Amino acid sequence: MNSAAGRAWVGARLGVLALLWGSTFLWIKLALAALAPVQVTFSRCALGAAVLLVLCLRARHRLPRGRTLWRHIVVAAFFCNALPFAMFSLGERSVSSGLAGVLNATTPLWSVLIGTAVGTERGLPPVRLAGLVLGFAGTVLIFAPWSQTGPVGWGALAILAAAASYAVGFAYMARHLVGRGIPTLSLSAAQLVAAAGLTALTLPAGGLVAVHLPAKALIAVTVLGIFATGITFHLTYRIIADEGATNAATVGYLLPVVSVVLGAIVLGEALNPRIVTGMVVVLVGVGMTRRHKRVPSPAAPEALSRSPLPQPE
Template sequence: MNSSAQSLRGGLRVAVLALLWGSTFLWIELALRGLSPLQVTFVRCGLGALVLLVACYTTGHRLPRGAAVWRHIAVAAFFCNALPFALFSLGQQTVDSGLAGALNATTPLWSIALGLALGSERGIHRVRLTGLLLGFAGTIVIFAPWQTTGGAGWGALAILGAAASYAVAFTYMGRTLVRKGTPTISLSAAQLLAATGLTSVAMPVGGLERIHPSLTVVTAAVALSVLCTAITFHLTYRIINDEGATNAAVVGYLLPVVSVLLGAVVLGEDLGMRVVLGMAVVLLGVWMTRRPAPANTGKPARGEADSAEPAVGEPGPAGRAAVAGVLAGAAPAPAATTLPGEAR
C-alpha cells in the first residue's frame, strides 16, 4: 500500500472517529435527563463492552490471557473509560455540551505536557507544536468562554480532569498494550469489560437512584454506548496502534467542529463568522499536527532532540517496522479487525 493510500485510510478513520466522538456530549446531555451520572457511565461501559465482546467472538478472537496484561488493561480502563466517562457525566450537569467539547479538546496539550514531563517528547518538531497550539486557539475562538455565564466551577474542572485522564490513558496504552501481538478488538473489548467492573463497584455510591426512562433517554443511552463508546473506542485503539498516542489525542481538536456542525444541522443553531473562523483554525491545526516530522538532513535544530529516542506515543525503529507491516496488510500481529465505519 502506497503512502497516499495509507494517508487516505488514516484520514477517513480520523474523520469517522471525530464524527462519532464529537456527538458524545449531545448524547450525554440527553441521557442525563433520566439517568444519574454514574448510571450513564455504567450503561455506557456495560452495553459498549457487550457490543465489542460479540464482535470479538464472532470474528474468531478471544479475550487476552495472563495476569500481567490484565493489570495493564485494568489501569487503562480506569484512566480511559471509568474515570473520564464519570467526570464527563458529572461535569455536564452544569457545563453545556459545547463547552464540554471545547474543554475536551485540551487532551492533546495534556498529552504533550505529559510527554515533556516524562522526557519522551523531546523530539516534537516546531510545525506539529504550532499545530497543537493553533488547534487549542481555534476551540477557544469557537466557543468564546468569556461570553459564557454558566458552566464554570467544578463542572469545568471535571471536564478538564477527564481530558487529562484521556492523555494519561493514551500514553499508557501506547506503551503497554498496543503492538504487543494482541488484536485490538480483543484489547478494546477487555478494557470496556474491566471498566464495567470498576464502575459497578461505585454504583452503591451514586448509581442506585431512581431512573426516568423515556424514548429520548433510551435512544441517547444506546447511541452513546454503541456509537460513541464501542465503535469509537475500538477506532481509538487502532489509531494508537497505527499512528501513536499523540495522534489519537489530536482527534480531540475536531470534536468542537463536529459539535458546532451538529448543532447547526440538527438544532438549527446559527453559524456566525467567529465560529466559521474558529473551525478553519482548528482544521489547520489538525492538518499541521498530522504532518510527518521533517527529514533530519544535518545538525539538529536548536532545541530539538538529537537522540534516536521517539516522542511519546510514537514507535521506535522496531515499532515503526511492525506498524508498517500492519498498514501494509501483513500478518498477524496485531490482527486487523474492523467494525462498521472503520476502513480496513
C-alpha cells in the same frame, strides 16, 4: 488495494470515527435528562463492553490472559474510560455539549505537557512550545475568568480533567498494550469490561435509584454505549495499530466541529464569538503541537518521501 483507494478508506474510517466520537457529547447530554451521571457512565461502559464481547465471539478472539497484562488493562481502563467518562457526565450537567467537545480537544495539549514533565518529550521545539502556550491561552479565553457570564465552574474543570485523563490513558496504552501481538478487538473489549467493573463500584453513589427512561433518553444511552463508546473505542484501537498514533490523533481536530454543530442543530445551543474564537485558538495550538521536524535519511530518501506523517515524539 491501490494507494488512492487506501487513502480513501483511511479518510472514510477517520470520518466515521470523528462523527461517532464527536456525537458522544450530544448523547451524554440527552441521556442526562433521565439518568444520573454515574448511571450514564456505567451504562455506556457496560453496553460498549457487551457489543465488543459479541464481536469477539463472532471473530473467535479470546480475551487477553495473564495477571500482568490485566493489571495494565485495568490501569488503562481507569484513565482512558472510567475516569474521563465519569468526568464528562458530571461536567455536562452544567456545560453545553458543544463546549464539552471543544474542551476535550485539549487532550493533545495535555499529552505534550505530561510528556514534557515526565521526560518523554525532550527538547520541545519552539513551534510546539508556542502551540502549547497558545492552546491553553485559548482554553483561558473559553473560560473567561474575567467575565461573570463565562462558563467557569466545576463542570468545565471536570471536562478538562477528562481531557488530561485521556492523555495519560493513551500514553499508557501505547506503552503497555498496543503493538504486542494481541488483537485490537480483544484489547478494546477487555478494557471496556474492566471499565464497566470499575464504574460499577461507583453505583452506590446515586446510581441505584429507580429511573424512568423516555424514548429519547433510551435511544441516547443505547447509541452512546453501542456506537459512541464500543464501536468508537475499537476503531480508535484499530487506527492506532494500522496507521499509527499520528493518523489517529488527526481525528481530534474534527471533534469540536462535530460537537458544536450537533449541539447547535439538535439542542439549539448558542455560541458567542468569544467561545468560537477560543475554539479556533485551541485548535491552532493543538495543530502546532503536532508539528514535527522531518529529518531525511541519506540511506533511503525515496522511502522517506513516501512515508506517512511522522509519529509523535
